[in-house]
Amino acid sequence: MWLYAARRILLAIPIAVGVTVICFGLVYLAPGDPVQTLLPPDASQADVAYLKQVYGFDKPVPVQYLKWLGRAVSGDLGTSIQTNRPVLLEVTRALSHTLIVSIGAVLVAFPLAIALGTLAAFHIGRGLDRVATGISVVGVSVPNYWLGIVLVIIFAVQLRALPATGMGPEGSDSFDVTRWSQLKYAVLPVITTATVPLGIIMRSTRAAVAEILSQDFVQTLNAKGLGRIAVLRHAVRNALPQMLAVMGLQFGYLVGGSILIETIFTWPGTGFLMSKAILTRDIPLLQGTMLVLALCFVAINLTVDLLQTTIDPRIKRG
Amino acid sequence: MTDASFPLSLPSGAEDRFAAAPRGYWHTVGRRLRYDYVTLFFLLVVGLIALAAILAPLVAPFDPNKTSMLYRLKPIGYRGFLLGTDELGRDMLSRLIWGGRMSLTMGLTPVAIATSIGGFLGVVAGFAGGWVNMLVMRTMDVFYAFPSVLLAVAISGTMGGGVANGLVALTLVFIPPLCRVSEAATTQIRTRDFVEAARASGASTLSIIFYHVLRNIMAPVFIYASSLISVSILLAAGLSFLGLGVEPPTADWGLMLSTLRQSIYVQPLICALPGVAIFIASLSFNLVSDGLRQAMDIRV
Numbered sequence: 001m002w003l004y005a006a007r008r009i010l011l012a013i014p015i016a017v018g019v020t021v022i023c024f025g026l027v028y029l030a031p032g033d034p035v036q037t038l039l040p041p042d043a044s045q046a047d048v049a050y051l052k053q054v055y056g057f058d059k060p061v062p063v064q065y066l067k068w069l070g071r072a073v074s075g076d077l078g079t080s081i082q083t084n085r086p087v088l089l090e091v092t093r094a095l096s097h098t099l100i101v102s103i104g105a106v107l108v109a110f111p112l113a114i115a116l117g118t119l120a121a122f123h124i125g126r127g128l129d130r131v132a133t134g135i136s137v138v139g140v141s142v143p144n145y146w147l148g149i150v151l152v153i154i155f156a157v158q159l160r161a162l163p164a165t166g167m168g169p170e171g172s173d174s175f176d177v178t179r180w181s182q183l184k185y186a187v188l189p190v191i192t193t194a195t196v197p198l199g200i201i202m203r204s205t206r207a208a209v210a211e212i213l214s215q216d217f218v219q220t221l222n223a224k225g226l227g228r229i230a231v232l233r234h235a236v237r238n239a240l241p242q243m244l245a246v247m248g249l250q251f252g253y254l255v256g257g258s259i260l261i262e263t264i265f266t267w268p269g270t271g272f273l274m275s276k277a278i279l280t281r282d283i284p285l286l287q288g289t290m291l292v293l294a295l296c297f298v299a300i301n302l303t304v305d306l307l308q309t310t311i312d313p314r315i316k317r318g
Numbered sequence: 319m320t321d322a323s324f325p326l327s328l329p330s331g332a333e334d335r336f337a338a339a340p341r342g343y344w345h346t347v348g349r350r351l352r353y354d355y356v357t358l359f360f361l362l363v364v365g366l367i368a369l370a371a372i373l374a375p376l377v378a379p380f381d382p383n384k385t386s387m388l389y390r391l392k393p394i395g396y397r398g399f400l401l402g403t404d405e406l407g408r409d410m411l412s413r414l415i416w417g418g419r420m421s422l423t424m425g426l427t428p429v430a431i432a433t434s435i436g437g438f439l440g441v442v443a444g445f446a447g448g449w450v451n452m453l454v455m456r457t458m459d460v461f462y463a464f465p466s467v468l469l470a471v472a473i474s475g476t477m478g479g480g481v482a483n484g485l486v487a488l489t490l491v492f493i494p495p496l497c498r499v500s501e502a503a504t505t506q507i508r509t510r511d512f513v514e515a516a517r518a519s520g521a522s523t524l525s526i527i528f529y530h531v532l533r534n535i536m537a538p539v540f541i542y543a544s545s546l547i548s549v550s551i552l553l554a555a556g557l558s559f560l561g562l563g564v565e566p567p568t569a570d571w572g573l574m575l576s577t578l579r580q581s582i583y584v585q586p587l588i589c590a591l592p593g594v595a596i597f598i599a600s601l602s603f604n605l606v607s608d609g610l611r612q613a614m615d616i617r618v
Contacts, residue, residue, distance in 0.1 A: 018460030146593025256465030278475035
């Protein structure tokens with residue numbers, strides 16, 4: 001177990017290094033001189049020369065990368081062109097806002113998806129299964145950025161029950177989950193975000209539980225007269241490790257892929273930060289956000305993988 | 319040793335003892351599909367959407383780019399505008415038909431290109447094995463470390479938006495998963511006995527790849543690629559929605575959704591229409607792909 005954990009962590013390191021290479025390469029994808037993309041358009045000649053020297057743009061590319069990596073590791077992701085603040089500061093603050101919506105969506109979608117998926121697996125081919133399968137296909141196919149707009153039209157424009165955009169009244173900066181006046185701003189973003197994971201997790205729960213139910217030991221359980229609930233407990237427990245992997249991946253997608261929904265609800269998270277960075281061509285900010293989000297994604301997947309081995313002693317990989 | 323020394327033919331009349339010849343694979347698939355009404359229905363929907371997109375110049379009732387100050391944001395059914403008009407007075411139905419042309423192209427092209435590139439890389443990695451496999455697959459793993467939306471937005475955003483950059487970004491997003499599927503299928507086929515037999519009988523590596531490997535991995539790769547079309551349509555429209563794909567005044571579902579957002583207080587129903595189109599297209603492709611996978615009995 002510990003050996004496997006150590007091996008798995010070691011294997012994640014080259015991936016993380018690869019991620020930094022891609023994020024570093026982003027500057028070279030941008031049209032024009034990389035030095036110019038890292039500076040405001042009205043930067044003086046002295047600034048350009050200074051940056052060239054400090055960032056090592058006069059050196060070969062591998063040296064530039066190592067210099068950049070060294071700074072990134074020490075927490076220096078550069079300075080935002082627009083706000084002139086350190087990129088790391090901007091990203092971490094936005095990340096905390098994104099996590100509010102992502103965790104909210106997890107709390108809504110995951111239990112519901114597991115419950116519906118399990119129910120569907122117990123009634124395969126019958127009415128309930130068809131309804132659940134239908135919900136999951138719709139959840140996967142619906143463009144959630146459109147769903148967000150529809151929800152705004154219904155609940156904010158027509159019913160005036162919920163706020164359409166923003167994270168709180170009058171540009172409030174901290175988020176207090178205990179107060180409804182603040183919490184109501186998160187309702188629509190959370191519901192919109194929850195649709196895709198709901199569909200995908202429901203689908204994989206159904207498949208996983210149905211697979212367990214078709215195994216011989218379940219027949220034994222049924223034969224010895226065990227109640228439905230007890231059989232269900234066995235099935236879910238056996239399907240859990242497999243479902244955990246899907247859930248971890250989905251959580252990672254929620255954190256990393258929040259851009260469309262945050263743009264619709266002007267939710268000041270990492271996705272919103274990215275679209276702002278793209279609009280203002282703030283490449284250092286874009287690069288930093290992407291790096292932090294990708295590393296989060298790697299970390300989440302690693303955590304899930306390790307969790308899986310802890311809860312399922314059958315997995316003795318490595 | 320000649321064939322004659324190894325009699326394989328059955329005694330005469332033996333064929334008659336088989337009650338019915340076993341059905342061919344495609345025959346079975348066709349039979350399964352014929353009774354799968356859901357898949358057939360959505361196949362029809364996909365066909366209609368594609369037909370409307372191809373025949374856009376003929377079927378669209380109005381010029382999709384003709385603006386009119388008089389007829390801005392008119393409701394559904396207003397004076398011959400079957401689905402109303404948008405914020406610049408352009409006919410919504412015509413724009414949705416022309417938009418389908420753009421959105422389908424933006425959705426299908428990346429999957430098609432990624433299937434050929436990713437499929438090729440996967441076959442090479444799977445067949446070569448060793449360090450080539452290691453190099454290709456570990457590179458793909460790195461791209462897997464980015465959520466697809468993030469990767470597509472970051473690449474097209476940095477490159478400065480536009481249709482071409484959007485297509486490049488989406489293609490890059492879909493290469494790793496397709497490469498993985500094709501590599502897994504190739505690795506599986508490579509160790510099978512019939513490949514060994516072909517090699518022993520003197521077939522060259524290239525002919526083994528073309529004749530045995532490609533034919534056997536075609537189905538799983540194709541089915542997997544078809545399941546990506548729906549994702550690709552959603553992502554492509556999403557890029558245009560963010561202003562990173564198609565540029566105005568070109569009609570595109572994602573872009574229309576974005577420009578109509580300002581008018582949700584005036585004509586909420588009209589503003590939701592482009593999204594309905596995206597939803598129907600993505601749902602149809604999803605269900606058709608599911609149906610085909612089931613009929614072909616493939617697990618990816």
